[in-house]
Amino acid sequence: MTQPNASSGTSPDRTIAFQGRPGAYSHLACREAFPDLVALPCHSFEDAFAAVHEGAARLAMIPVDNTVAGRVADVHHLLPRGGLHIVAEHFVRVNHHLLGLPGASIEGLRSVESHVHAVGQCRQFLRRHGLQAVVVADTAGAAQDVASAADPSRAAIASRLAGELYGLVSLASNIEDAEHNTTRFLVLAREPVDPGPACDPVMTTFTFTVRNRPAALYKALGGFATCGVNMVKLESYIDGAFTQAQFYADIMGHPTHDSVRLAMEELRFFSHSVEILGIYPAHPFRAQIG
Template sequence: MTTVAYQGEPGSNSATATQILYPGSSELPCTSFDQALDAVTLGTADLAVIPVDNSAAGRVADVHHLLPESGLFVIAEYFLAIRFDLMGVPGASPAEVECVRSHVHALSQCRKVLREGGWRTLVTDDTAGAAREVAELGDPRHAALAPPAAALRYGLEVLRAGVEDDPDNTTRFVVLSREASVPPVTDEPMMTSLFFAVRNIPSALYKALGGFASSAVNLTKIESYQMGAGLNASCFYVEIEDHPDEPRVALALQELRFFSSEVRVLGVYPAHPHRLRERVG
C-alpha cells in the first residue's frame, strides 16, 4: 500500500487532495512541510502531497526552498477547489461566536465573513486542527474555519457554509517522490520544474532567462532565494511549460546552463486540466 505524507491533520484540504489523488492509500499526517518531505526522504512515506500556491493567498509552502535541498522530485500536480465552512459545537449559533480559529491562509481567504461577524481570530497550525480544537473546547463562543470534511470528522455543526471570499478559490498541490518519473515527449501538455543558480556576473539572470524568451518557452513561475549566508549569487526555482527534451526547450536550457553555475531538473509531469482551462478562459 502506498503511504502518502502531508502537512496537516485528517480532514484538512491536504488530506482531501491526498484521498482524491491516491484513494485507499495509507495517510501520514505531519506537523510541518519539512516533516512531510523528510518522511519521503527517509522512506517512511512513498510520496508527499504539498500545497504550493493558492489563487487568493499566493504562495503557500516554501517548496522553492525546500525541494532543491530535499533531493525529491515533482511527479504530478493537482488543483483543488477550496471551500471553507464556519463550524462550531452542536447547538451553537453565529451570534454566540466570539473567536474564530484557523490557519493563517484560511483566515486571509475568508476576510468578508470575519469582518461581518467582527470576531477575534486565532491562528492555528492547520484548518482541520482548528476544528479539532473547537470540538475539544466544547465552547459555543469558539468556531473554526475549516473544510467541510472536518465538521464530519470532529462532530461539529456548520454555522455558515461556503464562506470563502472567492467562489473560484483554488489551491495547487504537487506530488513529491524519491524517484524521478520523466514521461516521454508526447502531444500532451507537460510542465517542468527547475532549480538553477546563476553565475555571479553582471546581467547573469537576464542572460540566463533569455533563451526562454527567444525560444518562446512560457515561464509560469519563478522564485528567488539565497543559499546560506553571505553574498552568494541568487538561486531560482522555475516552472516552465513543455518537456525538457522538446527541441525549443532543450535550446533554452542549453543557454540557461551557459550562464548558470548549476542547473537541476526537479520534475517533469503532465499539466493538470485546470491549468489548460484557465488558459482557454
C-alpha cells in the same frame, strides 16, 4: 465523532504523507488526487519529506502556492535540497467552512479559530457577522480543538473534511472573500517518473544558479523567449553572501522537445548549475485558467 483514518498497518506503498492534522486542506488534496491511498499526517514539511525518504510513505502531497496567500516559503527552500522528485501536481479550490458544534448558531458564537491565512481570507465574513478571530496553528487543529471543547460559542474555519472528521456541522460554507482562492500542490516521490515527450501538456520544474555577471539572468532566460517556451513561474533565492541568486522555475514542455532543449542549452551556458526537480503531466486545471 468520526475518527480520522489511521495509517497503522498500512503498506508504505499505499501511503501518502502530508503536513498537518487530519482534515487539513493537504489531507483533502490527498483524498481527491489519490483516493485509494491512506493519508499519513506529519507534524512538519520536513517530516513529510522524511516519511518518503525513509520509506514510510510512497508519496508526499506538499502545497507550494496559493492564489491569495502566495508561495509557501518553507517548501520553496526545502524543494531544492529535499532530495525528492516532483511526479505530479494537483490544484484544490479552497472552500472555507464555518464549523461549529451540532445545534450551534452564528448568532451564539463568541470566537472563531483558524490558521492566520484562513482568518485573513475570510475577513469580510467575520467583520459582517461581528465575529472575533483567534489565530491558531492550523485549520484542522482549530476544528479538533472546537470539537474537544464542546463549547457552542466557539467555531473554527476549516475544510468540509475537517467537519466530517471531528463531528462538526457547517454553519456557513464558502465564506472566503476571494472566489479564485486555490492552492497548488506538488506530489513528491523518491524516484523520478518521466511521462515522456508525447505527454501533452507536460511541466518541467528546475532550479538554476546564474553566474555573477551583469545581465546574466536576462541572458540565461533569453532562450525561453526566442524558442517560444512558456515559463509559468520564476522564484528567486538569495545565497548567504548576497552575491548571487538561485532560481526556481516551472515551464510548459518536455526537456527533449526541440524548443525546450535549445532554451535549456542557453540557460546552462549562463548558469553555474541547472537541476531538474521533476517532469510531470500538467494538471487539467491549467486548461481551465489558460
